[in-house]
Amino acid sequence: MQRRRFLSLSASLGACALPVCASSTSLIPTVAHAAPASAISTVPATPNAADGWRTFELTTQVDLPAGNGPANVWLPVATTPSGAYQTALGTHWDAPGARAELRMVRGASGIGVPLLAVAWPQSASQAPRTVTLTNTFATRDRRVDLSQPPSDNAPRESAAVLRQYLQPTELQPTDGLVRETAEKITLGHKGDVEKARAIYQWIVDNCRREGSVRGCGTGDVRYMLTTGDLAGKCADINALFTALARSVGIPARDAYGVRVATSRHGFNSLGKAGDVTRAQHCRAEFYAAGYGWVPVDPADVRKVVLEEVPGGLPLDDLRVRAARAMLFGQWEMNWVAFNHGADIALPGAQAGAKGAVPFLMYPNGELAHARLDSLDPDTFRYRMNAREITA
Structure with a gap:
């Protein structure tokens, strides 16, 4: 052997x-x-x-x-x-x-x-x-406290690495309609944190999780915006966040991994243990000076909307509001990054x-x-x- x-x-x-x-x-x-x-x-x-x-x-x-x-x-x-x-x-x-x-x-x-x-x-x-x-x-568990002012002691990333996470990819362009959309979303917002927050909120409000999509989706941002079909799964919805953020100068990246445990935060839909063959999950994060890399996951907010209970939940449900608040700045680490x-x-x-x-x-x-x-x-x-x- x-x-x-x-x-x-x-x-x-x-x-x-x-x-x-x-x-x-x-x-x-x-x-x-x-x-x-x-x-x-x-x-x-x-x-x-x-x-x-x-x-x-x-x-x-x-x-x-x-x-x-x-x-x-x-x-x-x-x-x-x-x-x-x-x-x-x-x-x-x-x-x-x-x-x-x-x-x-x-x-x-x-x-x-x-x-x-x-x-x-x-x-x-x-x-x-x-x-x-x-x-x-x-x-x-990972949390960045965005209620506090930026700190000189926050983790710093090198300029070379940040440049990498501003570049377009095959399925995530940063020009044309992507940039136009991001500029409209962030108009009037100051600073990378508030611009990223505006993008996050826009995605939660306008995207939807589509259960019929195979796997985690493909992350084809151009297709989503060109067709206006803002439906998909985590690799689609979080890729949209990443591309929109990059297009307005905010370093951002997807994190690809798999869920490995049930949620301890009370969310039935946001965890999996044992057989995790189909539990892959993509997340996102952006970089802000004075805070370092900030975890976000708008796709999981939409997962709570669709899957937390049979028949789904409205956006104003307390469980959805809790997930929405948590997943801008936090990740529950019942998940592993690859x-x-x-x-x-x-x-x-x-x-x-x-x-x-x-x-x-x-x-x-x-x-x-x-x-x-x-x-x-x-x-x-x-x-x-x-x-x-x-x-």
């Missing part, structure tokens, strides 16, 4: 999410030539539960059908983003008969996206092809299956040079399970 392990994955996605070598393949050296188990470094101590930290284990298992053609799988991994709300404690995997390694790929504007790349070569063997990836991480990347070319994709994916939040794969459907886990044959680790 071939086994590769890499522990202490603690990347900062703000600048360079993982150390990479100078070669064009951007391999992570300690992974490409993994040490034997006896030489693996010790996992850092778990953050203290008394300080609000919770520890989780997220396991993803992919089972491809037996065959002798080549196959590839790409899986997102948990990291340590900028901000003290999530810490990666360890990553390990098992992929018999495959070459498996952590890779750093660069999406739009050079934003790093770490992933596990697994490749089975063409072979005469008919053995099933399986990979099991386990991420261990700790999270704690990355902030966009327009990601999957390394090693074969002929006929090339082309960037708009984001990496789901398992991706190809079989005999044909891309598998990431939004159909039953046919693709993958499962994701989350559990909280208690002392």
Whole structure:
């Protein structure tokens, strides 16, 4: 059995999410030539539960059908983003008969996206092809107090990183109708916080969650604004926030991840534990001097409207108003972040299956040079399970 392990994955996605070598393949050296188990470094101590930290284990298992053609799988991994709300404690995997390694790929504007790349070569063997990836991480609820004036002691981001999060992506342009819309929304508002708040409130008021949309949506902002169809799911609604903010000079980014626990804040619709195969969720955040990165999630406000109770809730319901107030400046961390990347070319994709994916939040794969459907886990044959680790 071939086994590769890499522990202490603690990347900062703000600048360079993982150390990479100078070669064009951007391999992570300690992974490409993994040490034997006896030489693996010790996992850092778990953050203290008394300080609000919770520890989780997220396991993803992919089972491809037996065959002798080549196959590839790409899986997102948990990291340590900028901000003290999530810490990666360890990553390990098992992929018999495959070459498996952590890779750093660069999406739009050079934003790093770490992933596990697994490749089975063409072979005469008919053995099933399986990979099991386990991420261990700790999270704690995140809150930026916007009722206080900006502080010189607030976390700061480098100018180079902020420039990255002002750039357009394939599905999130920042010119034309996007900028015109944002300028109308923010007219008369002063400062990045108030402009971002105006965009957030406009999205909550004008967008709607559409349950028939597959997965989390695509985040095609131009389509939404051109057609006037402001319906979708989290990758659509929060992408709209990101693009509108960037278009008026506010650094903003999407955060792609998955829910890992039920909500402790009383929201039935904003959590999932156990089988989280279909619990992917995209969030957003913007940067304001004197506050640092500020978490927001207008898409989850609309999720509360649609799904909190059968038949939905009106915008003026107390539960919706509570979610609306909370999700401008706060995230409940019953969710794990994978990355902030966009327009990601999957390394090693074969002929006929090339082309960037708009984001990496789901398992991706190809079989005999044909891309598998990431939004159909039953046919693709993958499962994701989350559990909280208690002392």
